[in-house]
Amino acid sequence: MIRRKEELHAVAKDMFNKYDADNSGEIDFQEFAHLMIDIAKTFNLPEPSGREIDQAMKHIDINSDGVLSFEELEPMLMDVIE
Numbered sequence: 001m002i003r004r005k006e007e008l009h010a011v012a013k014d015m016f017n018k019y020d021a022d023n024s025g026e027i028d029f030q031e032f033a034h035l036m037i038d039i040a041k042t043f044n045l046p047e048p049s050g051r052e053i054d055q056a057m058k059h060i061d062i063n064s065d066g067v068l069s070f071e072e073l074e075p076m077l078m079d080v081i082e
Contacts, residue, residue: 012077016070026067032057039080 019035020027027035033053040047048056058064062072 008078008081009074011081012074013070015077015081016073024067026069027073028067029054029057032068 015035016027019031021031021034022028033050036048036053036056039045057068060068060072060076
């Protein structure tokens with residue numbers, strides 16, 4: 001079980017890094033929008049609207065700094081890849 005969790009964490013970190021286009025160590029709104037659109041496409045879901053993306057980002061952005069750290073985004077990424 002621990003190994004699986006470590007593997008999922010590694011996949012989540014790789015996914016985070018893929019969408020962190022400017023290598024800032026944080027996901028901004030534009031990067032998050034690309035992530036959300038790609039997730040929707042992967043699961044054959046309707047593309048989220050700008051408003052839905054904004055709401056999701058605000059919900060995930062625990063410290064309200066306008067960007068997402070890996071720690072803030074990891075729970076959502078883990079849900080997606082599990």
